[in-house]
Amino acid sequence: xxxxxxLKSYYKTLERVGYGYGPKFQLLNEVRVxxxxxxxxxxxxxxxxxxxxxxxQRYLLHPAMMDAALQxxxxxxxxxxxxxxxxxxxxxxxxxxxxxxxxxxxxVASCTTNTSPVGFSRIQGSVECYDSLSxxxxxxxxxxxxxxxxxxxxxxxxxxxxxxxxxxxISSSDPMLSSIKIQSLPAEKKLVNLENLVKELIPLIVENxxxxxxxxxxxxxxxxxxxxDQAELHKDLLAAxxxxxxxxxxxxxxxxxxxxxxxxxxxxxxSIVSQLAINMSRIFRGEVEALAVWxxxxxxxxxxxxxxxxxxxxxxxxxxxxxLAHKNPNMKILEIGAGTGGATTELLRxxxxxxxKNAYQSFTFTDISAGFFDKAKKKFAQWDRIEFKTLxxxxxxxxxxxxxxxxxxxxxxxxxxxxxxxxxxxRSTLGSTRHCRxxxxxxxxxxxxxxxxxxxxx
Numbered sequence: 001x002x003x004x005x006x007l008k009s010y011y012k013t014l015e016r017v018g019y020g021y022g023p024k025f026q027l028l029n030e031v032r033v034x035x036x037x038x039x040x041x042x043x044x045x046x047x048x049x050x051x052x053x054x055x056x057q058r059y060l061l062h063p064a065m066m067d068a069a070l071q072x073x074x075x076x077x078x079x080x081x082x083x084x085x086x087x088x089x090x091x092x093x094x095x096x097x098x099x100x101x102x103x104x105x106x107x108v109a110s111c112t113t114n115t116s117p118v119g120f121s122r123i124q125g126s127v128e129c130y131d132s133l134s135x136x137x138x139x140x141x142x143x144x145x146x147x148x149x150x151x152x153x154x155x156x157x158x159x160x161x162x163x164x165x166x167x168x169x170i171s172s173s174d175p176m177l178s179s180i181k182i183q184s185l186p187a188e189k190k191l192v193n194l195e196n197l198v199k200e201l202i203p204l205i206v207e208n209x210x211x212x213x214x215x216x217x218x219x220x221x222x223x224x225x226x227x228x229d230q231a232e233l234h235k236d237l238l239a240a241x242x243x244x245x246x247x248x249x250x251x252x253x254x255x256x257x258x259x260x261x262x263x264x265x266x267x268x269x270x271s272i273v274s275q276l277a278i279n280m281s282r283i284f285r286g287e288v289e290a291l292a293v294w295x296x297x298x299x300x301x302x303x304x305x306x307x308x309x310x311x312x313x314x315x316x317x318x319x320x321x322x323x324l325a326h327k328n329p330n331m332k333i334l335e336i337g338a339g340t341g342g343a344t345t346e347l348l349r350x351x352x353x354x355x356x357k358n359a360y361q362s363f364t365f366t367d368i369s370a371g372f373f374d375k376a377k378k379k380f381a382q383w384d385r386i387e388f389k390t391l392x393x394x395x396x397x398x399x400x401x402x403x404x405x406x407x408x409x410x411x412x413x414x415x416x417x418x419x420x421x422x423x424x425x426x427r428s429t430l431g432s433t434r435h436c437r438x439x440x441x442x443x444x445x446x447x448x449x450x451x452x453x454x455x456x457x458x
Contacts, residue, residue, distance in 0.1 A: 002032040002041075005075060010082045014071075018088050018148075024048060027068040029108075033079055038116055040076040044068045044109040044129065046102070061099050061138060065109070069127050069138060072113040073145055077123045088148035089123070095142020102131035109137075121147040167323040190308045194269055197262040199234040201277045204254060206231035217286030224284055252278050268302040269309075275299065301375070304342025304413075314346040317412070321350025324408060329359040331407035336393055338365045341376045343412035348383050358384045364406070366391035 011026050031042040044065060074089045075082055102109065115125030123145050129138040206228060216224055259265050259274045275293050282288045294300040304310055324331065329351075338344050344365060351359045363386045365376060373388045380386055391400055 002034055005031040005033060005040075005082065007031060010075070013082050013085055014074075017085060021071075025064050025067055027064060028071060031072070031075060033075060035079050038076050038079060038123075038125075039112070039114045040072055042072050042075075042111045042113070044111055045107075046109050047107050060101055065129075066138060069111050069113075069129050069140070070143075072111060072127060073115050073123060073125055073143065076113045076115045076125065077117065089145045090148055091143065092122075092146045093142070093144035094140055096140075098136070098139040098141075100135075100137045102137040103133045103135065106131040106137075108132075110134075118144075162326070164323060164326045167320070167327055190264055190267070193263040194267075194273070194308060197259065197264065197270065197273055199230070200258050200262075201255060201273065202227060203231040203235045204251070204258065205277055205280045215285050217284060220284055220286075264308070267308060268299060268306045271297075272299050272303060301340045301342075304340045305345065310342060313412075314342065317343060318346040318350040318353070321347045322353050325351040325353075325359040328407065330361045332361050332404070333363045333408045333410065334402075334406040335363070335365055336391060336409065336411040337413070338367050338376070339372055341365070341372070341379055343410065344376070344380065347410065348380065352383075361385070361407075362387065364389060368392050 007026070007028055010028075010031075011021055014021060027045045027048070029043045029045060031040060033040040046062075046065060048064075070091060074085055077089075078084050110130045111127065113125065113127050115123045117123050125143050127138075127140040127143060128136055131137050255274055255277045259270050262270055264270045272294060275296065276283070276290065279288055279293050283290050283293070291300075294303070305314070333347070335344055335347070344363075348363070363383070365373075365380075365386055365388050367373070367390065370388070370390055377388060389401070391397065391402065
């Protein structure tokens with residue numbers, strides 16, 4: 001004769017061994033078992049699982065209902081003697097799952113479960129659920145469940161528990177913020193060395209040929225005036241070095257000597273500053289663009305990954321990306337002004353660190369032109385679902401083909417390059433990207449990174 005299982009006691013037993021089902025998951029009622037068979041029948045309450053958390057949408061089949069059906073094999077295996085359950089029993093394999101929409105007004109579903117033991121640590125069987133019209137709507141065939149053991153890292157490779165803070169709940173006063181807060185300045189000593197290097201190079205450059213301002217590019221007149229003021233301000237540094245040294249055959253030799261004694265000669269920052277200093281006369285005459293100098297020997301690419309300014313920020317960006325992906329590994333991401341991909345690298349590493357490779361739904365890499373795309377495609381070839389598109393945030397984004405919504409919008413070191421930064425009221429472009437109030441962004445999910453610059457050659 002079938003025995004009725006006291007479900008309140010059953011759920012207390014499950015809580016004791018580690019399941020801990022809350023009220024919304026305790027949907028079983030009228031569970032009956034036959035002592036001589038490894039089988040059971042149950043009723044599942046469907047009334048609390050009809051609504052989707054998304055307004056206007058309905059689940060095809062609520063996850064809690066499916067979970068309730070998979071609570072029955074443990075009872076069937078023990079023939080109702082649930083007091084003998086002493087460890088977790090977890091699904092490890094399902095040969096086939098069939099799902100269909102249950103009939104309307106199915107307030108209670110019927111479930112039948114059959115199992116058989118496989119050794120001492122595994123069971124196999126099937127689960128079938130029927131709607132109010134006695135039609136099957138959830139069927140699991142070839143179900144295999146294993147007991148969790150102390151060495152489950154090797155025997156249960158699908159079971160992992162990783163605790164991380166919820167980035168959405170971290171407030172400005174939360175101590176956890178100190179571990180991810182983006183620092184605006186790098187190590188003070190290196191920054192001072194870099195500033196001193198620039199101060200010493202400017203009067204040296206002026207002394208060797210740009211003080212008269214002949215044949216200047218029109219758009220650099222103001223910069224040239226500032227340059228002369230700085231040379232006058234720091235001319236004592238040049239005089240002091242001349243007292244110590246006998247001079248050099250070329251300006252380039254003199255510049256390289258100053259760099260060699262700067263204390264940061266091995267950094268990419270010093271390499272960029274020295275190359276800008278060597279080419280400054282040509283830059284002022286309009287013979288070469290400063291950006292072209294940055295692009296020589298991949299200096300610009302190295303800057304965004306190795307610079308005194310970027311290494312600290314990139315480490316923090318990686319931490320933020322890891323927490324974001326831990327909270328939602330299925331985000332649609334848009335990066336604005338990705339350029340050389342310096343910030344992209346840390347974002348992708350953070351997403352991968354959180355949930356394995358490609359812990360995102362899609363990643364759209366954008367820049368105002370496609371000039372960086374060839375290198376970027378090679379650089380990020382190991383990651384999937386990356387799309388490369390041009391985007392000018394000073395123009396209407398919808399007209400550029402950006403009509404879908406994104407979960408995360410990232411703009412690292414972008415705003416300073418814009419002639420016009422969109423305001424809260426300017427809906428013709430990106431809207432207020434700083435607060436992500438934009439047609440392309442779901443909610444307040446955005447990362448903006450600004451950096452401090454030493455003005456030499458931009």
